[in-house]
Amino acid sequence: MSDASLRTPFTLRAHGALEDRYLQEALGIATTKFIDLRKEAFADFPQGEALRDRARAIKEGTLQQLDRHLERLADNVERLGGHVHWAATGDEARDIVLRLCRDKGVRMAVKSKSMATEEIELNDALEAAGVKPVETDLGEYIIQLAHEKPSHIIAPAIHKTKGQVADLFSKELGGRFEADPEVLTAVARKELRQKFLDADMGITGANFAVAETGTIVLVTNEGNGRMVTSLPRIHVAVMGMEKVIPTMTDLMVFLAILARSATGQKLSSYTTLVRGPRQPGETEGPEELHLILMDNGRTRQIAGALREALYCLRCGACLNVCPVYRQIGGHAYGYTYPGPIGILLTAMLKGAASVKDLAHASSLCGACKDVCPVRIDIPRMLVDLREQLDEKKIASWSERMVFGLARRLMVSPSLFGLGAALGRIAQRPFLRNGRVRGLPLFFGKWTRTRDLPPVASRTFSERWKDLDPP
Amino acid sequence: MTTRAEFLGDIRREMAKTRGLFETLPAPRPADAGQAAEVVRRQMLERWLQALERFRDEFERIAGVFHRVASLDEVPGAIGRIARERQASSIVSWHPGVLGVDLRQSLGREGFSVAIAPDADPDVAERLSHRTAAAVAEIGVTGVDWALAETGTLVLVSGRGRPRSTSLLPATHVAVFARDRLVESLEHVGIMLEALHVDPARTMSGAVINFITGPSRTADIELTLTRGVHGPKEVHAIFVEGR
Numbered sequence: 170m171s172d173a174s175l176r177t178p179f180t181l182r183a184h185g186a187l188e189d190r191y192l193q194e195a196l197g198i199a200t201t202k203f204i205d206l207r208k209e210a211f212a213d214f215p216q217g218e219a220l221r222d223r224a225r226a227i228k229e230g231t232l233q234q235l236d237r238h239l240e241r242l243a244d245n246v247e248r249l250g251g252h253v254h255w256a257a258t259g260d261e262a263r264d265i266v267l268r269l270c271r272d273k274g275v276r277m278a279v280k281s282k283s284m285a286t287e288e289i290e291l292n293d294a295l296e297a298a299g300v301k302p303v304e305t306d307l308g309e310y311i312i313q314l315a316h317e318k319p320s321h322i323i324a325p326a327i328h329k330t331k332g333q334v335a336d337l338f339s340k341e342l343g344g345r346f347e348a349d350p351e352v353l354t355a356v357a358r359k360e361l362r363q364k365f366l367d368a369d370m371g372i373t374g375a376n377f378a379v380a381e382t383g384t385i386v387l388v389t390n391e392g393n394g395r396m397v398t399s400l401p402r403i404h405v406a407v408m409g410m411e412k413v414i415p416t417m418t419d420l421m422v423f424l425a426i427l428a429r430s431a432t433g434q435k436l437s438s439y440t441t442l443v444r445g446p447r448q449p450g451e452t453e454g455p456e457e458l459h460l461i462l463m464d465n466g467r468t469r470q471i472a473g474a475l476r477e478a479l480y481c482l483r484c485g486a487c488l489n490v491c492p493v494y495r496q497i498g499g500h501a502y503g504y505t506y507p508g509p510i511g512i513l514l515t516a517m518l519k520g521a522a523s524v525k526d527l528a529h530a531s532s533l534c535g536a537c538k539d540v541c542p543v544r545i546d547i548p549r550m551l552v553d554l555r556e557q558l559d560e561k562k563i564a565s566w567s568e569r570m571v572f573g574l575a576r577r578l579m580v581s582p583s584l585f586g587l588g589a590a591l592g593r594i595a596q597r598p599f600l601r602n603g604r605v606r607g608l609p610l611f612f613g614k615w616t617r618t619r620d621l622p623p624v625a626s627r628t629f630s631e632r633w634k635d636l637d638p639p
Numbered sequence: 640m641t642t643r644a645e646f647l648g649d650i651r652r653e654m655a656k657t658r659g660l661f662e663t664l665p666a667p668r669p670a671d672a673g674q675a676a677e678v679v680r681r682q683m684l685e686r687w688l689q690a691l692e693r694f695r696d697e698f699e700r701i702a703g704v705f706h707r708v709a710s711l712d713e714v715p716g717a718i719g720r721i722a723r724e725r726q727a728s729s730i731v732s733w734h735p736g737v738l739g740v741d742l743r744q745s746l747g748r749e750g751f752s753v754a755i756a757p758d759a760d761p762d763v764a765e766r767l768s769h770r771t772a773a774a775v776a777e778i779g780v781t782g783v784d785w786a787l788a789e790t791g792t793l794v795l796v797s798g799r800g801r802p803r804s805t806s807l808l809p810a811t812h813v814a815v816f817a818r819d820r821l822v823e824s825l826e827h828v829g830i831m832l833e834a835l836h837v838d839p840a841r842t843m844s845g846a847v848i849n850f851i852t853g854p855s856r857t858a859d860i861e862l863t864l865t866r867g868v869h870g871p872k873e874v875h876a877i878f879v880e881g882r
Binding site: 226229233235253261262305311329350351353354357395398401410417418428436438440442443447448449451469476 | 642643657662715769832848851868
């Protein structure tokens, strides 16, 4: 999402989402369905828990030797006839794609769904350079036609009704289409099939890349990943560098848990392992393969507070279970990556200051950590992030003042006692039915939606003093 | 422009700050991949029948259509039936050298148009004409490298005479396999792929390995499951019992 829309404060964006009745209903249905599907998939799969531990260990082990694995990956991709590009920033990654387009006379590029290219806002850059980018995942295609942004990592258009999609297709593609998913899917199939055959370049992300074999791995359900890597004459894969894994054996561990976490499938319909461009004797495949390894703020976290976020597989499971995401959906987060993990990834890519509001858009309930296939401790990192925001004085002055005062009170027993005594008096006008309600000033933000338990008439420490020592 | 050395240098500098982390070892993997693959093959000689039943269950659960024929000779007949039921007249197929059966003779005689993938190094014109044939074909017939029982997955390795688009462009994909292709688990596939990559030049001529688990699907419009969005709407597996 462009930075302009981020000028709207998060609270307003969230309010907008809360008032959108269709979004509320769609979010409720979608997230509940994904939660159930995931639960069933793991209930049937006793080895799943041990595989999650192994997957986590593989991610950590890879990170501990990241330089070696990346070198190995690059060497193998080049050995197979591919080209490897190193992009320290998102700008650089975008420039590499644009240069390739210019040098190779590319007019149209078909894309399979990729969060990495969303992250660098590649489509806008391509359009500005006169290259037509065509999203081919059905959900992404819909939102591209509507000039919107994805609202869910794996179901980008869940915020749209079939009626809206039918109107959109009728308007953009010419014709009159029935509001039936079957019909609309057939329309998209026909429309996009020709694009696959005509495009000069296919652009993908990468779910994994196997260092030892130089293999780029794409997981899709629709088959667009296969089209994009088979039909155009150039294939460009843009990959966050943390997606590298060591071996084929490791890949199987991830495949066993990825689809189960995302959609509750045992495997997605298509897992595509790409090893270089078209090989001698093959009838199809691109003449050129380019792998762009992108850093874009990731290296800073190798020794940083968000290290574990580098394990993320982008499955979307943590979005579905998050009580905040379930209410406000993906758009309100404002950046490419929504949901609990999205807050951490945004902080990683855009700096901690970019999430000074979002860091609080979590109840720290821990549901995200429970479902994460690689058990990323998201709540712990969110707390760390809040601490950083406070220490770096990024958080608002009122927040810092309140918490600063609270800290002073809590570290000094005498001040704490005094505070309790004062609180007992100060709370009196606001006590209703044994709860503190309707506080004035900015404290009112808290009590508008929540009750505060009052200070007890006699606190524990006061009663403790009265006890007879044994 | 960032060079490889700069990019890796940045990473190494940050990695140096993390010394003292509890060391995590890589996942265990077969020491001798070729030997491990041989062990799996031997196991499957004993266990193929259970694996086949599991494959069938899982394959049907994801909307695959399972067929069983006694020998390779019956394969063209089975494909002809599938084609006629769908009122399809054009078929594209892997080369007989890899498929084990030549569909041109039998099905060609019955009036189907059958396009066969070239197996010698194809030139640009041949490649283009095959692509056009695959793009208009209604039925695509392939072999199978591994049939994975636990998920009902067909694993196909691309290469000479085995184009990747045969299982992608036509609306119906028909895969033909025998018992020696069955494996039980993703772990087994991992072992096979480790072995395949020990010397890929010898065993693998193509660039792509596809795991195909049922038809192409999407649920992007109101979470309504719809099949055949870009790839095939139907996937059939023909199991060949004997030679």
